[in-house]
Amino acid sequence: MKMKLRILNNFICLLFLVNISCVEEIPIEAETFESLLVIEGIVTDELKTQQIKISKTYPVDEDFPESLSGANVRVRNSNGSIFSFSETSPGIYESTDPFQAQIGIAYVLEVETPTGFYESTPSQVDGKSQIDELKSFKTTNNFGEVGVGISVSSSGAGAVNKYYKIEYEETYKIQAPYWKCCDLIIDENDEIVSVPKTREEYICYNTLKSQNINLATTNGLSENNLDNYLVNFISKEDVKLAYRYSLLVKQLEIGEEAYSYYETLSNLSENESIFSQYQPGFLSGNIKSSNTSENVIGFFTVATVDTERIFYNYTDYFDPTEDFRPLITAPCDVQFYEDKEVLKQLIKDGRVKYFSEDPPGVFKVIRPACVDCNYFGTNQVPEFWTEE
Amino acid sequence: MKNLVLLVLFVFLSLSVRSQEQTRLDFSYADETVEDVLLQLEEASGLSFFYLKNWLPKDRFSGEFKDAELEDILDDLFQNTVINYYIMDDRVILTENSIIYDNFSQGFLKRTDTSATTITSIPTREKAPIFYEENVAQRRILTYKIGRENTGIRKRSYSLSGNVIDVISEEPLSNVAILVENERTGTATDVNGNYTIQLSPGEHLITTQSLGNASITKRVIIYNDGSLDFQLDQDLEQLSEVLLDSKSNENVKEVFTGTSQIDVQRIKTIPLVLGERDLLKVAATLPGISKAGEGSLGYNVRGGREDQNLILLDNGLIYNPNHFFGIFSALNPFTTGSVDIYKGSIPTKFGGRLSSVFDIKTKKGNPNEFSGEGSIGPVTGNLALEIPIVKEKSSLIVGGRATYSDWILNALDDPSLSNSEASFYDVIAKYNHQFDAKNELNATAYFSNDQYSITSDSLYRYQNRMFSLTYDRKLNSNMDATLIFSNSNYDFNIDYNTEFANSFTSGYIIKDSKIKLDIAHEINKKHTLNYGLSSKYYVVDPGKIEALGNESLVVTQELAQEKGLESAIYFSDAFEVNEKLLINGGLRFSIFNSLGPDLVNSYAPDSPKNESSILSQTQYGDNEFIKTYSGLEYRLAARYFLLEDFSIKAGYSSTLQYIHTLSNNTTAAPTDIYKLSDANIVPQKATQYSIGFFKNFLDNEYELSLEGYYKASKDLLDFETGATLFLNENIETETLQGEGKSYGAEVLLRKNFGDLNGWLGYTYSRSLIRLDSPYASQRVNEGEYFASNFDKPHDFSAILNYKLTQRFSFSANLVYQTGRPVTYPIGKYVFNNAEYVVYSERNKFRIPDYYRLDLSFSAEGNHKIEKLAHSFWNISVYNVLGRNNPYSVFFVTTDGEVKAYQSSVFSVPIPTITYNFKF
Structure with missing residues (x-):
């Protein structure tokens, strides 16, 4: 999205051969604030502890969502079963027992808070689609950037149109710019000494959940299959690509109503053309207050899920001797401090780390991020991680 | 003695x-x-x-x-x-x-x-x-x-x-x-x-x-x-023509309120963006006519929507007279002869739109000598030729204009831009044949084309096509008959081309053919009649999508054609009661037939229209009347001379509109779809009351007018948040039809001649809409009146020309407008791991006020007779003050975070040089 805006910006400005800023970010000011209830829940066909999130809206110039505690949450289905939920952390409600959504059965979410009672319209899913293939390939995106794309192909059962929300979780390997043996500490004699590192600081991993709304449908296609739907694209300048990258694709099959809700949410949160803007307005979901006309934000839906994981390496697509690997951090200048007291203070503050010791007792130091990958991820190897 | x-x-x-x-x-x-x-x-x-x-x-x-x-x-x-x-x-x-x-x-x-x-x-x-x-x-x-x-x-x-x-x-x-x-x-x-x-x-x-x-x-x-x-x-x-004579008391004398004329000759020095002389932009500096913003398509006349203007070029309808998001108008300034705008009381001979009529006439070519006019500017080149065909009898005028911006984009190194494109052109030809003093034939053909792509995988294209034939015959010294045939076409295409299986091409087409007979008949000194009838046949292909390329799995989908017949019969009498009082009263009866074939849903009357409330479906055969709407439109205008050069005028007009644009954007776009009224979408209606005082000073050197109006409209089309408009078979399930009201006062002071001339216009106006319904999802702002997207209460424009010498002149253009309303979020929330904003009341806030000063300087070549061509240079600077006027403010979720952006179209001074020549 950011990319799109930048390009648009250039496009318009260059069209008229004037270097002007046509789209600029402005600070958000809170004009008015209205506190509304936000309910988010997707119950899947995986047998697991299902989760419902309840929060409240917060002012546009603040950063922290306000979770809503103390609600009674339950899910009913058309067979008469009731699944109760309990709050496990503020605003997060998990089913007391694991359960799974069943195909062809309607589910309703009920939420009771001190101020009201809220209920969703029934939601059901009628099929389950399999991911046939996840594929990575070198490509160029719309804006002319070279990188690696991942596409999904899947086949849907039955003749009805399929609606998908595709979520993913990306995990990538991080390598600190330098491998070093040691750390610097101040010993009991108030001397700077080097000691071997006690933890892995060279290779780490970071995992991110998808934040954008990825939707796909077979509505309007001649087959009920998704064929090479582009899930994600990473530019070769992106550090995620630098060593080894893995993507877990979670394909949720949802109903048409849920699909159009997410589609509108996505339309309202992006800007395709600076000349014409989508008319903003309140987006009604499928959750309503049973006793008041209060607006409630959010959507409750059931979904069938299929997941698939893929790995690839930078070297699968690029030659590091020609296309240099993107750096996790820069600059990484080696520093030397004559004044030991200054150096001690920097070490105590955690502002420098060991780089070299030559001659013994004379240390060169560097910015910690250049020798410790934990700044960017975790040194714990994920369970699913495989090398080659 | x-x-x-x-x-x-x-x-x-x-x-x-x-x-x-x-x-x-x-x-x-x-x-x-x-x-x-x-x-x-x-x-x-x-x-x-x-x-x-x-x-x-x-x-x-x-x-x-x-x-x-x-x-x-x-x-x-x-x-x-x-x-x-x-x-x-x-x-x-x-x-x-x-x-x-x-x-x-x-x-x-x-x-x-x-x-x-x-x-x-x-x-x-x-x-x-x-x-x-x-x-x-x-x-x-x-x-x-x-x-x-x-x-x-x-x-x-x-x-x-x-x-x-x-x-x-x-x-x-x-x-x-x-x-x-x-x-x-x-x-x-x-x-x-x-x-x-x-x-x-x-x-x-x-x-x-x-x-x-x-x-x-x-x-x-x-x-x-x-x-x-x-x-x-x-x-x-008797000719009921509005003369553009610079020394005339026409504004005081004319019976209709709310009329404006643009003198095409006079606007040549007015500074305009990127050196393009633009009739419609000049129109927008007059009171009562405005645009939502610099990059929005179309004009809002007296608080009306963009689709409520009847834009006629030589009697043929032009659906979208704009290039490149309305930054340029698609009318060739060299071939255009006059523009008359009716925004108050509309003569009975016009109908079908609620707010205004832009009656644009192309010049007649010179039947005796070949001549031409052209300009070379930074964005376009323009050439118009007048070609005699039969001496003193018939002539042809042709004009063509095209951009070269596309070449500039392609020449750039940046790969993301070299794949982009934006280009347009328009051509017009008018043939005039004077059989004799009594018989005259005019034929006009017009074509405009726009093409642009903002990302390399999509290409947008839109086209206007128009052909009109006008035959004027003087039946006798008191009666003139005009027979008009016209055919108009508007279509757009969106091509989406990816490496994947979802590439498609989609399109929309609207066509109409009109025949009209108009008779101006002077019965005697006191009564001048104007009567006639017209009929217009619409054919709309409301949407089609098909696979692009062999790999694509997109299936062809096409909505059923819509057809309609809009007919009218009208009569008016300009009655000169006495020397002071002139009354022009008339009636227009219009009727619209929605024609088959179509499968029409009927919905339960007491529930919102959606798939579950469909009671029955009826299949109508080809050209079968599905639904007929009709109405009598009243038009009344009166002028009374209080003094020889001071008059008061009043007008009342009611209008009906059977065609609507579907748009869920805040401003109009070229891809807005025109929809005909049908069984479930009723026509829009409006009534306007207007009053005005017109005074000329110093032998008509100065004109001053003060006009006020109140307009109420019904059944304006709007949409639920997130409505899908394109390829939607049951569009009525997502539409809202609401009421509008607008009112305003307009002041215009015009100095018509002298070395310093120009005008100052100020408008105070409001444009409000109400979308109410028993169902919450179809209510906007609690069913209360709210400001429309183009509601700009204060609007001030000044255009001043100063002639320094015979060859050098300066012009200035100053605009001030209240910022337009925007919908601002009332809070944020986290959903799907990312932040989103929540919007509540529509158009409750405004972007900052808009102001802009443009200057231009024109230097004409000398008038030596031996010279091959007369030339003139225009140097203009648009937005001299460099004011960063916001066009819109919007909120985008980027990497899980909400960010606010402000866009502006021309935020720095833009200098341009245009070379004009005449031979």
Whole structure:
């Protein structure tokens, strides 16, 4: 999205051969604030502890969502079963027992808070689609950037149109710019000494959940299959690509109503053309207050899920001797401090780390991020991680 | 009494004046002083003019002549002045008040040589005597001496005879009354336009009166038998044309409120963005006409939506007269002759749109000589040619304009931009054929094309196509008939091309064919009728999508064609109750038939329209009437003169609109779909009340007007948040139909001539909408009135032109507007691991106010006759102050975080140079 805006910006400005800023970010000011209830829940066909999130809206110039505690949450289905939920952390409600959504059965979410009672319209899913293939390939995106794309192909059962929300979780390997043996500490004699590192600081991993709304449908296609739907694209300048990258694709099959809700949410949160803007307005979901006309934000839906994981390496697509690997951090200048007291203070503050010791007792130091990958991820190897 | 002395001194034999062999020439001038015109004329004709500077009026005039005699040019130039002229070989002598005659009494000739021409006649300038017709109020009464004074016996009466012809057609006029004022005598012309009347010696006032022609009063002094011919102008009112004469009291006199005219010649120096002369942009500087923003398509007239304007080019409908998101208009400025805008009371002959009519007429080509005009600017090149086909009978005018911005984009290194494109062109051709004085045919063909892509995988294209035929026939001196046929087409395409299986091409087309017969009929001096009928057949292909490329799995989907027939019959009478009061009242009955084939849903009446509330479906056959809407539209306008140059006008008009654009954007876009009314979407209706005061000062040099209006509309189309409009078979399930009201006061001060001229306009207006429904999802802002997307209460514009010398001039354009309303979020929330904003009440906030100053400087080449082409350079700077005027404010979720952005279209000063030439 950011990319799109930048390009648009250039496009318009260059069209008229004037270097002007046509789209600029402005600070958000809170004009008015209205506190509304936000309910988010997707119950899947995986047998697991299902989760419902309840929060409240917060002012546009603040950063922290306000979770809503103390609600009674339950899910009913058309067979008469009731699944109760309990709050496990503020605003997060998990089913007391694991359960799974069943195909062809309607589910309703009920939420009771001190101020009201809220209920969703029934939601059901009628099929389950399999991911046939996840594929990575070198490509160029719309804006002319070279990188690696991942596409999904899947086949849907039955003749009805399929609606998908595709979520993913990306995990990538991080390598600190330098491998070093040691750390610097101040010993009991108030001397700077080097000691071997006690933890892995060279290779780490970071995992991110998808934040954008990825939707796909077979509505309007001649087959009920998704064929090479582009899930994600990473530019070769992106550090995620630098060593080894893995993507877990979670394909949720949802109903048409849920699909159009997410589609509108996505339309309202992006800007395709600076000349014409989508008319903003309140987006009604499928959750309503049973006793008041209060607006409630959010959507409750059931979904069938299929997941698939893929790995690839930078070297699968690029030659590091020609296309240099993107750096996790820069600059990484080696520093030397004559004044030991200054150096001690920097070490105590955690502002420098060991780089070299030559001659013994004379240390060169560097910015910690250049020798410790934990700044960017975790040194714990994920369970699913495989090398080659 | 010096005049009388002169009168006594010189005696005349004849009235025939100014007869001399003349070379014919092409000549035009726009908004120039008489002196400037004379200087140019000297160069063009090789003649020398003799005059005293202080005789010349300071007024500015415009005129255009093809293959005209010098006398025609001078007659026109001096018609409203007190200057007379005499042509002698290569010299032209001007006189103030007096006429130089070249026939003298014998005795006189004996005494002098020919070069000693003498002042002889004494026209007197009179201030509008009561027996004058209004439209000749400014005209002088010329005095003519008839016959040679006989020193012998004086008879009781002498006979005056002569011939009366129409000045334009040069046809003799029969049945013209020749009346002698205050003497109860008179006669009428015969079939050949001849008359004879007996008059006593001495002074008489003779007035002509006829239907369809203006009256003329002449003062005669009878000395003997003699002759006096009359050349009558056609009556301005009967033609019901709005003259763009720079010195006219038309604004005070005209019966309709809320009319605006754009003088195409005069806008040539007004600074405009990127050097493009733009008629519609100039229109937007007039009160009551505005745009939502710099990058929005279309115009909002008196609080109406963009789709409520009827834009006619030579009587044919243009659906989208805009290029590149409305930054340029798609009308060629070189071929356009006039633009008349009706925003208040709309004449009955127009209908089908609620807010306004833009009646744009293309120039007629020069039937005698080849000529051309062109411009080279930073964005486009433009060339217009006038080509004679049959001398003095038929001509062709063609104009073409194209961008070169596409080449610029392609030449850039940036790969993301070299794949982008934005280009447009438009071409127009008009053929005029004058069969004879009574029959005229005009044919116009127009085409415009826009193409742009913002990301490399999508390509947008849209096109206007229009063809019109207009046949004018003068049935008799009181009746003019016009037969119009037109065909218009608008279509857009969106191509989406990816490496994956979802590439598609999609499109939309609307076509209409119209036939109309219009008759202007002057019954008598008091009643002028206008009546006619029209019918328009629409065919809409509302949407189609199909696979692009072999790999694509996209299945072809096409919505059923929509068809409709919109017909109207209308009648109006301009009734001149007395000299002061003119009433134009009329009725228009319009009827719309929604035609099959179609499968029509009927919905349960007491629930929101959605798939589950469909009660039944009915299949209609081809051309079967699905639904018929009709209505009587009332149009009433009245003008009353409070003073000679001060009038009050009032208007009431009701309008119906059977076609709607579907848009869920805040501003209009080229991909908005036009939808016809059908079984589930009712027509829009509006009524407008308007009142205005019009005053001219200083001999029409200044015009001041104050107008107020109140407009109420019903059944305006809007949509639920997130409605899908394209390829939606059941669009009615997502539409809302609400009410609108708008009101405002408009002030316009205009200085029409002088070295400094231009106008100042200020409007205070509001435009409000209410979308109410028993169902919460179909209610916006709790069902209360809220500001529309283009509600800008304060709107001030100033356009000033200053002519430094004959060749150099400056122009300035200042605009101030209240910022337009936007929907601002009331909070944020986290959903799907990312932040989103929540919007509540629509259009509750406003973006900052808009203001802009543009300047331009024009330098004309000299007017040497030998020069191949006349040229003129225009240097203009748009947005001199560099004001970063926000166009919109929007909120985007990027990497899980909400960010606010402000966009502006032209945020820094934009200088441009345009070269214009004429040959």
